[in-house]
Amino acid sequence: MKLGIVGLPNVGKSTLFNAITKAGAESANYPFCTIEPNVGVVAVPDERLDKLAALYSSQKITPAVIQFVDIAGLVKGASKGEGLGNQFLSNIRETDAIVHVVRCFDDSNIVHVDGSVDPIRDIETINLELIFSDLDLLDRRMAKTKKLANNDKDAKAEYAILSELHDHLESDKLAISFDAGDDDKNAFVDSLDLLTRKPVIYAANVDEDSVADDGESNEYVQKVREYAKTNNSGVFVISAQIEEEIAELEDDEKAEYLESLGMTESGLDKIVRASYSLLGLMSFLTAGEKETRAWTIKVGTKAPQAAGKIHSDFERGFIKAEVINYQDLLDCGSTSAAREKGLMRMEGKEYVMQDGDVVEFRFNV
Numbered sequence: 450m451k452l453g454i455v456g457l458p459n460v461g462k463s464t465l466f467n468a469i470t471k472a473g474a475e476s477a478n479y480p481f482c483t484i485e486p487n488v489g490v491v492a493v494p495d496e497r498l499d500k501l502a503a504l505y506s507s508q509k510i511t512p513a514v515i516q517f518v519d520i521a522g523l524v525k526g527a528s529k530g531e532g533l534g535n536q537f538l539s540n541i542r543e544t545d546a547i548v549h550v551v552r553c554f555d556d557s558n559i560v561h562v563d564g565s566v567d568p569i570r571d572i573e574t575i576n577l578e579l580i581f582s583d584l585d586l587l588d589r590r591m592a593k594t595k596k597l598a599n600n601d602k603d604a605k606a607e608y609a610i611l612s613e614l615h616d617h618l619e620s621d622k623l624a625i626s627f628d629a630g631d632d633d634k635n636a637f638v639d640s641l642d643l644l645t646r647k648p649v650i651y652a653a654n655v656d657e658d659s660v661a662d663d664g665e666s667n668e669y670v671q672k673v674r675e676y677a678k679t680n681n682s683g684v685f686v687i688s689a690q691i692e693e694e695i696a697e698l699e700d701d702e703k704a705e706y707l708e709s710l711g712m713t714e715s716g717l718d719k720i721v722r723a724s725y726s727l728l729g730l731m732s733f734l735t736a737g738e739k740e741t742r743a744w745t746i747k748v749g750t751k752a753p754q755a756a757g758k759i760h761s762d763f764e765r766g767f768i769k770a771e772v773i774n775y776q777d778l779l780d781c782g783s784t785s786a787a788r789e790k791g792l793m794r795m796e797g798k799e800y801v802m803q804d805g806d807v808v809e810f811r812f813n814v
Contacts, residue, residue, distance in 0.1 A: 457574065591608065627646075
């Protein structure tokens with residue numbers, strides 16, 4: 450999974466990026482500090498892997514991973530060349546979703562580019578710049594398609610969709626709210642990699658006082674939640690400053706520090722949960738002496754397609770899947786005990802995978 454991080458300058462983007470990736474990206478209290486796009490890859494926290502690996506005496510643990518791409522803060526007029534963020538919008542076109550960091554705290558010592566804190570205004574500023582960037586992409590695509598439309602039926606149909614989408618964006622609407630009419634047409638729109646077609650998760654960056662109650666007492670957070678609800682977006686509350694402090698601690702110290710703040714999970718945990726939920730993702734597990742591993746798939750994926758995540762031969766020659774729920778396996782203490790209790794099941798091609806399934810695929814090519 451690949452997530453792009455956007456936001457205005459000085460909202461905590463790079464501080465959050467540093468904390469969750471420990472990539473050491475530069476962070477300072479002035480606009481345009483992030484010049485080059487920063488890329489960090491982090492393991493998805495999953496305590497099930499360690500427990501499974503212990504059960505199987507696995508030599509190796511391979512978690513699922515998320516790639517984060519942090520670009521320079523966007524400002525009003527970015528699409529026209531203002532600031533530096535516009536130079537790097539292409540870096541987030543291929544991401545699965547966008548994490549939009551929004552400032553939800555007052556602090557006279559941290560400059561706000563617009564002079565005051567207003568999360569909805571900030572969100573709409575970014576949205577407008579993303580719309581302008583998408584319109585620029587569409588203009589170029591339409592110019593090419595128009596030349597072919599007179600003699601090509603498919604090009605003519607494509608141009609009609611592009612024109613309708615262009616009008617939609619020009620009315621300040623995001624591409625994610627555009628319905629092209631049927632699955633094939635919507636798949637074509639998806640293939641354009643428009644920034645405003647991507648699912649969005651708002652990271653409400655708050656002060657330490659607002660973390661413990663998950664932003665319930667923070668009026669800025671409430672406004673972001675209301676906005677997100679009307680736009681089918683995700684929201685999680687985070688303090689980038691606290692995350693930066695947590696990143697410096699050892700694992701056992703992290704748990705104590707989180708507890709002292711009234712927090713049950715880190716910012717990375719929240720991002721993973723919010724992004725998996727928004728994108729409809731889950732993990733199945735494989736385990737053995739050589740390796741215990743997590744595999745990310747879409748909710749609703751059937752067994753053969755899940756097998757294909759491991760290797761195309763597994764899907765092509767799929768026979769059966771031996772499946773057990775992770776917790777059932779752990780409770781039994783071994784695969785042999787699980788088999789004796791009848792908890793190991795043989796599933797066929799129509800089996801829909803469940804989160805936490807521990808699987809061994811049987812295939813023949």
